Amino acid sequence: MLAVHFGAGNIGRGFIGSLLHRAGYEVAFVDVNEDVIHAIQTRGQYRVIFAGENQEEEVIDQISAINSSTNPEKVEQAVAEADLVTTAVGPNVLPVIAKAIASGLTQRFQQTEEPLNVIACENMVGGSSVLKDEVYKHVTAEEQALIAQRVGFPDSAVDRIVPNQKQDDPLAVAVEPYYEWVVEQPAIRGEVPDVPGITYVDELKPFIERKLFTVNTGHATIAYAGRYYGYQTIKEALEAEEVYALVKGVLDETGKVLVTTYGFEPKEHKDYQAKILERFRNPYISDEVTRVGRGPIRKLGNQDRFVRPALLYREVFNETPNYVAKAIAVALLYKNAEDQEAVDLENKINQQGFASGFAEIAALEEDHPLVKEVVKQVQSL
Numbered sequence: 528m529l530a531v532h533f534g535a536g537n538i539g540r541g542f543i544g545s546l547l548h549r550a551g552y553e554v555a556f557v558d559v560n561e562d563v564i565h566a567i568q569t570r571g572q573y574r575v576i577f578a579g580e581n582q583e584e585e586v587i588d589q590i591s592a593i594n595s596s597t598n599p600e601k602v603e604q605a606v607a608e609a610d611l612v613t614t615a616v617g618p619n620v621l622p623v624i625a626k627a628i629a630s631g632l633t634q635r636f637q638q639t640e641e642p643l644n645v646i647a648c649e650n651m652v653g654g655s656s657v658l659k660d661e662v663y664k665h666v667t668a669e670e671q672a673l674i675a676q677r678v679g680f681p682d683s684a685v686d687r688i689v690p691n692q693k694q695d696d697p698l699a700v701a702v703e704p705y706y707e708w709v710v711e712q713p714a715i716r717g718e719v720p721d722v723p724g725i726t727y728v729d730e731l732k733p734f735i736e737r738k739l740f741t742v743n744t745g746h747a748t749i750a751y752a753g754r755y756y757g758y759q760t761i762k763e764a765l766e767a768e769e770v771y772a773l774v775k776g777v778l779d780e781t782g783k784v785l786v787t788t789y790g791f792e793p794k795e796h797k798d799y800q801a802k803i804l805e806r807f808r809n810p811y812i813s814d815e816v817t818r819v820g821r822g823p824i825r826k827l828g829n830q831d832r833f834v835r836p837a838l839l840y841r842e843v844f845n846e847t848p849n850y851v852a853k854a855i856a857v858a859l860l861y862k863n864a865e866d867q868e869a870v871d872l873e874n875k876i877n878q879q880g881f882a883s884g885f886a887e888i889a890a891l892e893e894d895h896p897l898v899k900e901v902v903k904q905v906q907s908l
């Protein structure tokens with residue numbers, strides 16, 4: 528069985544590749560990073576190191592790699608022959624890989640009537656649905672009809688902390704042992720892929736929103752507050768009283784709205800939150816605040832980890848979550864010259880001011896109550 532995975536990065540090698548390998552797939556990685564591609568092509572395997580007391584390892588072999596920049600035809604052929612396609616490239620890259628997937632499907636329809644599932648494993652709501660919309664832009668109406676019949680784009684939620692790697696070996700990847708991969712089953716076409724570790728659910732939304740607005744909202748809060756107070760890693764930032772007080776307040780607010788909206792059992796959600804804070808404190812993982820805070824414009828977007836839960840909170844309780852607003856305020860002060868989105872954010876705020884800059888990024892009116900509260904929080908920092 529062949530799985531084609533776009534994005535041979537942290538999660539691609541450290542999580543998706545590992546589970547697909549265990550399920551018996553040969554994994555063809557598609558990437559644009561020639562160093563990683565060359566290493567996979569020459570070595571044909573890599574190590575996953577589980578960052579815990581015993582530092583257990585797993586060897587992933589039966590792998591290959593294709594450079595989608597220099598070898599698009601090979602990518603198309605791989606998609607045409609694949610039994611499963613997955614992605615972990617970053618939400619902003621989905622429109623880029625959509626063209627290669629579309630060309631591969633065009634070729635596939637000339638070769639076989641076999642169904643195929645394409646699962647985007649990105650930190651966003653509706654990643655596979657967004658990818659499907661992007662693929663549709665590159666195919667004919669007739670091919671859109673074939674896709675609707677034969678190709679599933681089930682949305683998914685993936686959870687495993689995989690920091691930027693500091694290994695001498697460019698392919699080895701240290702990961703936390705914990706993982707969760709939830710996939711929405713009704714959108715599957717043909718047989719449900721038998722991948723141990725995937726949890727199939729009828730409705731993904733509660734799960735992706737619980738994950739994004741607990742794990743990622745908490746993570747990003749620690750990253751931006753950590754950067755603001757001068758800490759380098761998530762672990763050391765979380766040890767700071769002012770950072771812990773903020774993330775605790777944020778998780779209380781997102782927890783309250785998630786429990787009310789989706790009916791999660793309150794004690795169970797508290798345990799879920801506690802587990803996440805323990806994961807952030809993992810002594811065997813060093814995760815920079817600059818990785819977790821990467822892409823601040825994406826993370827301040829209307830449907831992402833700060834604004835979406837804040838709007839849901841206002842909808843449900845008719846008041847603004849002040850801790851989330853404070854977390855947004857420190858995010859607006861985020862600086863990192865090596866992160867283009869951080870540079871763009873800083874320039875936008877300098878040119879337009881906080882109210883106009885944040886309102887534009889969050890797709891809100893400048894006089895929106897959340898914008899007003901965020902500006903108030905910035906002024907009090």
Ligand SMILES: NC(=O)c1ccc[n+]([C@@H]2O[C@H](COP(=O)([O-])OP(=O)(O)OC[C@H]3O[C@@H](n4cnc5c(N)ncnc54)[C@H](O)[C@@H]3O)[C@@H](O)[C@H]2O)c1
Binds near residue numbers: 534537559649
């Ligand atoms: N790292 C984590 O802890 C984690 C956990 C859960 C979800 N995620 C999500 O997984 C996705 C990937 O995150 P990551 O941490 O693995 O990032 P990463 O930067 O380590 O990996 C992304 C990979 O995509 C590749 N890429 C970029 N453009 C490409 C293109 N046009 N075609 C093919 N490959 C391309 C990059 O070269 C890189 O190897 C993101 O959506 C992220 O939010 C990450």
Ligand SMILES: O=P(O)(O)OC[C@@H](O)[C@@H](O)[C@H](O)[C@H](O)CO
Binds near residue numbers: 687742747818821822
């Ligand atoms: O990947 P991002 O940039 O959306 O968010 C950074 C981290 O919060 C994220 O990668 C977490 O490590 C991951 O979502 C844990 O499952």
